[in-house]
Amino acid sequence: xPKLTIVGFGTYxxxxxxxxxxxxxxxGVDIGHRCGGIAKCTTCRVEFSEGEPGQMTRAEYDKxxxxxxxxxxxxxxxxxxDHDMAVKARMLQSEMGWSDPGPEPEDDVMPEARWFxxxxxxxx
Ligand code: FES
Numbered sequence: 706x707p708k709l710t711i712v713g714f715g716t717y718x719x720x721x722x723x724x725x726x727x728x729x730x731x732x733g734v735d736i737g738h739r740c741g742g743i744a745k746c747t748t749c750r751v752e753f754s755e756g757e758p759g760q761m762t763r764a765e766y767d768k769x770x771x772x773x774x775x776x777x778x779x780x781x782x783x784x785x786x787d788h789d790m791a792v793k794a795r796m797l798q799s800e801m802g803w804s805d806p807g808p809e810p811e812d813d814v815m816p817e818a819r820w821f822x823x824x825x826x827x828x829x
Pocket of ligand 1: 741745
């Protein structure tokens with residue numbers, strides 16, 4: 706069972722393979738997911754301090770490039786917990802003043818995940 710550390714909240718055991726955004730929510734943290742977990746809004750953004758995955762979905766890469774966030778944050782709706790990681794959630798409902806965090810993300814990574822090593826995506 707992977708260990709997930711959420712800066713400012715604690716360290717938790719999380720289900721292997723769980724989407725990171727859902728794992729963070731499951732730990733009681735009010736992370737945003739305003740597009741419902743489909744790599745469109747970037748409100749599920751997290752900063753990694755440990756265990757950043759070496760792979761990325763095409764959808765995550767394209768959105769981070771578009772918003773000029775590549776190298777700064779990752780999208781937790783596009784990551785699964787398959788190893789220990791430590792993250793800081795950057796946009797919380799309670800801090801942003803939203804009435805809700807957004808539609809509930811599906812259990813599986815959406816859009817259907819096409820994974821690539823990060824370095825294979827750069828510049829493509
Ligand atoms: S990009 Fe919208 S929830 Fe992840």
